[in-house]
Amino acid sequence: VQLQASGGGLVQAGGSLRLSCEASGRTFSSYGMGWFRQAPGKEREFVAAISRSGGSTNYAGSVKGRFTVSRDNAKNTVYLQMISLKPEDTAVYYCAAVGSSNSGSTYYRKDLYNYWGQGTLVTVSS
Secondary structure (H helix, E strand, O other): OOEEEEOOEEEEOOOOEEEEEEEOOOOHHHEEEEEEEEOOOOOOEEEEEEOOOOOOEEEOOOOOOOEEEEEEOOOOEEEEEEOOOOHHHOEEEEEEEEEOOOOOOOOOOHHHOOEEOOOEEEEEEO
16 A cells, blocks of 8 residues: 655644555555654654544554544545644654554554555744
């Protein structure tokens, strides 16, 4: 599966952005999806994940309550709605897909993901 992330940009602290990640192929609903981010000089870290069905989600503590992950399997797209953005949210955001036999599972370990998008840059100014 190929993933194309979009929606990044420059926003002031306290602002909002919505990232999108469109997947190619007809088996999008077979994949758990995740969002990760990598700030300059730091390792790539888990942000959010959503199960194949969309019924289960999981968030990093640093974004819980501010970010919402969702998916539309009919559109082969996963979203990350981000509100109350902070300068420390500045990073390249990546979407990723993991083949999953369990429709309700979410995955926070980046080493489990098989496919990665190219990343979209989010910059939050103070």
